């Protein structure tokens with residue numbers, strides 16, 4: 221289901237223009253620009269320290285950028301933060317569920333934060349639980365769910381208010397191979413079924429499909445911004461990554 225398309229119907233889900241950010245002497249991001257189109261899966265690929273989490277923190281307004289402009293669904297994150305954030309769903313690296321509450325209670329609490337209550341909340345919670353295939357776990361305490369189920373529950377939580385853009389920061393970290401594949405497949409399905417665009421921060425090449433949009437971030441700078449298949453036209457993506465970044469090694473489809 222596609223709901224609100226934002227300020228302009230054809231505005232990109234995310235538009236980042238000339239964004240820089242410093243932590244004191246550390247230049248974490250330098251003149252970063254890229255767009256995430258409607259209904260697309262964009263992999264933000266980079267090693268640890270590339271600047272992925274900093275960028276997410278700027279998009280979610282945890283920090284204010286030193287310079288540049290960020291828009292979500294056409295809404296300027298600095299000038300219209302309420303509207304921009306209302307169109308954003310976020311799954312951070314750290315676990316976000318309250319383990320003592322049931323899954324349904326976790327979701328109801330989060331729905332209330334978005335101003336969704338009563339029957340509307342009940343209906344939407346049932347909907348998102350079905351989307352992530354966790355309907356049978358609604359009454360389970362969050363702490364009893366597996367790592368993969370918790371991630372899926374966090375994705376359900378992020379979808380409650382029908383965002384246009386889903387940010388996932390290393391969403392498969394700490395999961396076994398099967399759970400990883402499930403979370404990735406789920407996210408790809410959401411793009412088709414919920415019409416939500418995804419910015420997927422990762423350092424794992426295997427998570428990238430040929431049709432994905434890839435933004436390669438390294439030392440705070442965008443080194444490539446293209447379709448994976450186009451980037452990997454003459455050589456495997458991992459080799460292209462090594463050539464562009466000067467990083468010397470990739471192990472088991474991952475960069476550290």
Ligand SMILES: Nc1ncnc2c1ncn2[C@@H]1O[C@H](COP(=O)(O)OP(=O)(O)OP(=O)(O)O)[C@@H](O)[C@H]1O
Pocket residue numbers: 243246247248266267268269270271272273274275390
């Ligand atoms: N709060 C902070 N204070 C000072 N420096 C920071 C802070 N947060 C990040 N940095 C620095 O900014 C740079 C980018 O870090 P960031 O966490 O955004 O990278 P990342 O790509 O998300 O890596 P990771 O996957 O390890 O989180 C790094 O050099 C990091 O040490």
